[in-house]
Amino acid sequence: MLTLPATSALVLLWLGKDFYNSSVCTKYFNQLDLSAGEEILNQKYLNWPHFDQAMQSRKIIVQLFIKEFLEKINRPTQIISLGAGLDPLCLYLTSTHSNLIGFDVDIANLFEKEKLISNIYPKYKKQLNFVQANVSNPDEVIIKLQKSGWDKKNPSIVIVEGLSYYLTKQQNKNLLSRFKSETSKLYIIFEYLKICTETNPPFDQIGTEIFEGVKNQLQLPEDITRFSREEIQAIAQHINANKHKILCLSECCSALKQNNKIYQTK
Numbered sequence: 001m002l003t004l005p006a007t008s009a010l011v012l013l014w015l016g017k018d019f020y021n022s023s024v025c026t027k028y029f030n031q032l033d034l035s036a037g038e039e040i041l042n043q044k045y046l047n048w049p050h051f052d053q054a055m056q057s058r059k060i061i062v063q064l065f066i067k068e069f070l071e072k073i074n075r076p077t078q079i080i081s082l083g084a085g086l087d088p089l090c091l092y093l094t095s096t097h098s099n100l101i102g103f104d105v106d107i108a109n110l111f112e113k114e115k116l117i118s119n120i121y122p123k124y125k126k127q128l129n130f131v132q133a134n135v136s137n138p139d140e141v142i143i144k145l146q147k148s149g150w151d152k153k154n155p156s157i158v159i160v161e162g163l164s165y166y167l168t169k170q171q172n173k174n175l176l177s178r179f180k181s182e183t184s185k186l187y188i189i190f191e192y193l194k195i196c197t198e199t200n201p202p203f204d205q206i207g208t209e210i211f212e213g214v215k216n217q218l219q220l221p222e223d224i225t226r227f228s229r230e231e232i233q234a235i236a237q238h239i240n241a242n243k244h245k246i247l248c249l250s251e252c253c254s255a256l257k258q259n260n261k262i263y264q265t266k
């Protein structure tokens with residue numbers, strides 16, 4: 001059993017332990033003690049009833065993009081999750097797709113994560129790699145990935161989810177640029193927070209209240225990095241992305257034809 005710090009536990013509680021629908025992931029979740037997050041979950045400032053749906057939608061969208069890319073690529077592919085933390089996305093994908101190689105990159109917790117996975121899925125070693133590196137140093141990330149078996153000539157899908165807010169704008173840009181310059185076939189999924197003026201006022205207020213509420217308890221930085229649509233477009237141009245799409249979560253939810261209760265404004 002691994003006892004998670006409050007911040008990681010809270011995210012996994014919002015997500016729900018049945019989200020990754022595979023027996024390996026269920027066994028993985030059963031080894032996690034999320035009790036540190038439960039206390040925070042019950043705080044008054046977190047009483048927006050749809051937070052779990054918002055978190056799940058984000059993850060569903062990331063997986064839909066991965067699926068779309070995999071259909072386009074149609075040959076063995078590498079998945080790199082930057083700032084993977086304890087999220088079992090790469091475990092889920094590699095244990096359900098035999099032609100994928102996964103790389104979980106993080107500055108912390110990977111030793112513990114690998115141990116949990118080795119307990120329940122001993123054959124992970126063929127497909128899943130754990131790379132401890134600081135993403136604010138992209139050279140270090142690239143070198144360590146290559147040492148772990150990443151082949152920059154083969155197609156790669158890079159996922160930046162739940163990470164961009166903790167890096168500066170320049171660090172985010174350097175990281176993406178470095179991957180683009182290294183890799184011949186690259187697909188990037190970059191999740192970011194919008195600047196407040198681009199969100200609907202009620203959601204801006206909810207987001208701000210939640211952030212202010214959890215900031216001290218979770219020891220989050222004073223300010224988190226947000227991007228405007230223009231800044232994201234500029235990064236896409238800077239890294240010469242051949243094609244790019246910028247979507248907001250509310251559009252994605254509607255596109256999913258879900259009963260979009262989360263993002264109604266009234």
Ligand SMILES: C[S@@+](CC[C@H](N)C(=O)[O-])C[C@H]1O[C@@H](n2cnc3c(N)ncnc32)[C@H](O)[C@@H]1O
Pocket residue numbers: 011082083084085086087105106107108133134135136161162163166
């Ligand atoms: C909120 S978690 C996101 C986990 C997962 N990607 C998800 O979306 O559920 C953020 C993760 O980023 C990692 N992280 C933050 N700064 C980092 C850095 N400079 N280098 C590598 N990892 C970092 C943290 O250790 C943590 O595991």
